Amino acid sequence: xxxxxxxxxxxxxxxxxxxxxxxxxxxxxxxxxxxxxxxxxxxxxxxxxxxxxxxxxxxxxxxxxxxxxxxxxxxxxxxxxxxxxxxxxxxxxxxxxxxxxxxxxxxxxxxxxxxxxxxxxxxxxxxxxxxxxxxxxxxxxxxxxxxxxxxxxxxxxxxxxxxxxxxxxxxxxxxx
Numbered sequence: 001x002x003x004x005x006x007x008x009x010x011x012x013x014x015x016x017x018x019x020x021x022x023x024x025x026x027x028x029x030x031x032x033x034x035x036x037x038x039x040x041x042x043x044x045x046x047x048x049x050x051x052x053x054x055x056x057x058x059x060x061x062x063x064x065x066x067x068x069x070x071x072x073x074x075x076x077x078x079x080x081x082x083x084x085x086x087x088x089x090x091x092x093x094x095x096x097x098x099x100x101x102x103x104x105x106x107x108x109x110x111x112x113x114x115x116x117x118x119x120x121x122x123x124x125x126x127x128x129x130x131x132x133x134x135x136x137x138x139x140x141x142x143x144x145x146x147x148x149x150x151x152x153x154x155x156x157x158x159x160x161x162x163x164x165x166x167x168x169x170x171x172x173x174x175x176x
Contacts, residue, residue, distance in 0.1 A: 065096035068153040070146070071109045077157070078110065090123045093158045094132060097151060113146040114138065129163035130155050138168055148174040 063084045066077050080099060084092040100116045115137050122133040132151065141147040152164045166174040 063092060065093050066154070066157050067093075067097045068150050068157065069101075069105070069110045069112050070150070071111065073109070075153075076110065078105065089159060090125055090130065090155070091120065093155060094120050094123055094151070097154045113141055113143050113150055115141040115147070125159070125161065128161055129165060130159070130161045131165045131167065133167045133170075136168055138166070139173065144174060148176060152176050 062081050065080050065082055067080055069076055069078055080096045082092050082096045082099075087095070098114065098118055098120060101110060101112055117135075118137045118141070119135040120132070121135055124131050138144075138147065148164065148166055151166065152161075155161045155164065164174065164176040165172055
């Protein structure tokens, strides 16, 4: 029995020495080969391919939305790109409309009748009528009728709704 125990200890020592030797030898080899490994990765353009793939994946997640804004020439359709994420078409269409005007859009004479800073609090469609709940900032819009018309036309163009009900603090403000 004592003989088996010695064999067991010696085989354990042997394995321990083997692992330590492999570790001590492999680390310097990796360090020496790293520059050539880095060069081979660069030469194979793996990083470029990954970057291209990632940008294509991000592009798939983008959605182009047509929003209705006013301009000096009258009503105008503008394309805005938004990342829908996990939201439904109603929500991301409204969020695209509520994005503040960019400097370029303002320079092109575009205006939005919806007061800047209005937040979407909720939205649903029932019987093809959109029920949109907005923050109380919506009531500060200069022309509520024109602001609601922007929302209605944007939703009609993108989702084909038949009607619109706008709620602020759970009270109906506009019904179209």
